[in-house]
Amino acid sequence: MSESAAPATVVIYSGGMDSFTVLHRALREGREVHALSFDYGQRHARELKVAREVCRELGVPHQVVDITAIHGLIDASALTDASQALPDADYAEANLKATVVPNRNMILLSLAIAKAVNIGADRVDYGAHGGDHVLYPDCRPEFVEAMNDVAGIANFEPVTLHAPYLRTDKGEILAEGLAMGLDYGKTWTCYRGEALACGRCGSCRERLAAFAANGAIDPIAYDTTGDEAATSSQRPDAATSSQRPDAATSSQRPDAAAEGTDHV
Template identity: 30%
Template sequence: MSKPKAISVLSGGLDCTVATSIYSDKYDITAITFNYGQQSFDREVKAAKKVCEKLEMEHIIIDLPWLKEISNSSLTTDDEIPTPTDEDLDNIEVAQQTAKSVWVPARNTVFCSIALAYAEAMGAKIIIVGWDYEEAITFPDNSKEYLDAFNKTIEYGSFDSIQIKAPLINLDKDDIVRTGIEYNAPIEDSYSCYTGSELHCGVCESCKRRRRAFEKLKIEDPTEYEN
């Protein structure tokens, strides 16, 4: 019997790699990586391709040049990407300012709308995303409330019974790493850095949260950092 189909919104990052791995045995997954002009696109695609090879998934790349054109995010412009201190990671005011700097207009809403279109066209049952509790504190489109609202939108906006699945929605980064190990996720192939450097920069917020997760668990971090 063939597996039910699924769509994964896969940037190649830690969170979406773990989330997708959770469903990889039970679903025939097609992964979508979006190019919206982010500095890290080349490295994200490289990571996503490796993850897809390991999990035996089809991989699609979708270009969204218009999203770069309307965005003033430090991820898509020459603006300096914030480099918070370790203490800043738990300072809500500082973290919110960092989030605003890297915010791309309606990014997850755009991604999930496109993923929904693919799910309808391909007869997929679920859309997999890597949203988590730690990032939801500063990114509203990672929250449980956003997840519930988008799933409610799908109920009204689609003939098909499709759900967005966010299995990490209640987890911090260390819990995500622990879950990834449990499901044998190819964490070593994932890429989380905002800068797009060959190695993880080690100083942007995404790198710091990734590194801290392994340190909290007191386990070896397979990630190579420049700093």
């Protein structure tokens, strides 16, 4: 159980931009933060690697939960099935429905609520945001509100489900993070877990659009070969940008278990 005088929060932390901002927001509230990440058999472990590094640097307790045993239950998605092509386009229902992982957020939230009860935390934070509403049913306000109701009655100790960006978009999330002085070079968004972000997938394109909307330059490096997405005005330094020092370290699935000392 948590013994800190500060109220405890479990943050579902993927290593991406949104959860990175949620994590720091909770810390700035003075919360005792416990970061929780999940290995559910996603195509690469790059985000998990980034999440470990950030939590280590911040001194935040971090648990990576291995739930790969359920992979066969949720493998009908381009994010969990390597045989499916990842769509390269802006987010839209017609072409990115393939990236929906069945029931993912209900599964992750259920486990995070259990951890919250286990350690005496009264809140679970996660980064659902307005830009996801059209494509991802488990990021819509109706889902979050229903899960919050369930979290209040599923245990003897009620837990509040906190999604601070539920009605804002990625550009607004980034604006808040930049105002906090956050370094988004410590995040990973790309659907591909390669050395450089692709700049073509929907996740990269949404990220680049958020930086453009804020008149800012994305600090991560992009693959600029044969594609305009990462060489546009959103990336004025793209032609000369080099890999981040850790970019050459592969985080593809075959190697992920080798560094999983905090898996449970």
